[in-house]
Amino acid sequence: MATVSLVDRSRLRDPAYQGFLLLRTVFAVAPILFGLDKFANLLVDWPTYLAPWIDGIVPGSAQTAMYIVGVIEIAAGILVAVAPRIGGYVVAVWLAGIIINLLTVPGFYDIALRDFGLLVGALALARLAEAEHQKHPAH
Numbered sequence: 755m756a757t758v759s760l761v762d763r764s765r766l767r768d769p770a771y772q773g774f775l776l777l778r779t780v781f782a783v784a785p786i787l788f789g790l791d792k793f794a795n796l797l798v799d800w801p802t803y804l805a806p807w808i809d810g811i812v813p814g815s816a817q818t819a820m821y822i823v824g825v826i827e828i829a830a831g832i833l834v835a836v837a838p839r840i841g842g843y844v845v846a847v848w849l850a851g852i853i854i855n856l857l858t859v860p861g862f863y864d865i866a867l868r869d870f871g872l873l874v875g876a877l878a879l880a881r882l883a884e885a886e887h888q889k890h891p892a893h
Contacts, residue, residue: 765890774886777879778838781845785831792824803865805858834879839887842880849873 765771791797800823801816812819830848834841849869856866 770882771886774838774879774882777842777875777882778834781838781842781876781879782831782835785827785834785845787831789824789827789829789831792820792827795820803856803859803862805855807858808855838879838883840880842876842878842883846873846876846880849876 788797792800795801800820804816804819809816809819812822826848830841830845833844849872853866853869853873856862856869
C-alpha cells in the first residue's frame with residue numbers, strides 16, 4: 755500500500771531545501787517564543803530594551819508596549835510558518851524596526867548587530883521560499 759508523503763524524500767537531501775526548512779523553522783518558532791515571553795519576562799526584562807523616545811510615543815507603559823510587541827511577534831512567527839515568502843519579509847522589516855530602536859539606546863549596539871544578522875537571515879528565508887515556490891508551486 756502506497757503512503758502519501760507531505761515532502762518528497764529526495765527533496766530532503768537537497769541542501770537548498772534543508773536551508774529553507776532550517777530558516778523557516780527557526781523564524782517561525784523564535785518569534786513565537788520571544789512574543790510569548792513579552793507577557794512573562796522570563797528571559798529578560800523586555801521593557802528595558804524600549805527606547806525612551808518610543809516609550810513616549812506609544813500609549814501606556816513600556817510593559818504595555820511589550821504586550822503589543824509580543825502579539826506582533828507571535829503573528830509574525832505564525833505568518834512565517836504558513837507563508838514564508840511573505841513572512842520572511844515581514845520579519846525582516848520588524849527586525850529593522852528593532853534595530854533602529856536598539857541603536858538609539860546606549861549599550862545595546864551588540865544586540866542591534868546580532869539582529870542585523872537575523873534580518874539578513876530573514877531575507878534569505880524569503881528568497882529561498884520564493885525559489886521553493888517556483889520549483890513546487892503546490893507547496
